[in-house]
Amino acid sequence: MSELPPDLPRLRTVVTYLRGGLGRAERALNTAEEREALAAQRRPPAEPPAWLIERGIGAGRLPVRVHAGGCWDSRKRCTPIDTDQARRALAEGIPACPRCRPDTAPTPPRHRPQDAGVNGRRHGGGMPPALRFVVYPRMPRAGAVPASTGRSSAAPSVPATSSNSCAAPS
Incomplete structure (x- = not known):
């Protein structure tokens, strides 16, 4: 029912x-x-891992490289690892990434003071560390006269004329 x-x-x-x-x-x-x-x-967003290990292609997926966590050259085949695993992998002969150089870094690159730019802010935005802080010579301003010529850097004087060509006819 x-x-x-x-x-x-x-x-x-x-x-x-x-x-x-x-x-x-x-x-x-x-x-x-x-x-x-x-x-x-x-x-807050999850903190990125401090160390990564890149695995190869194929069935075995053996480790190929060790990366620091902020490496710009890390790929999709990277998995996070802890500091002890990174040290062990480097000691076992797995090559370090030539870009982020985790074998020379005591801590991940985002914590190293040498990666800090002006006033402690990071700079580079994806550039390799070797190219981040290149200092280029200053270019002279347009119209500036080099000091070795001995000429005055003052602007050339224009002779004043008594007739004003823009004035309306009287």
């Missing part, structure tokens, strides 16, 4: 009641999803 009433007016009443309950449940679900999305935005 059915739990629903058999007559039409009472069935309509039950449907109206259930639609109202469904609406309340959907609104509660939407507010809970919005609250979760806001909480996810407020969470």
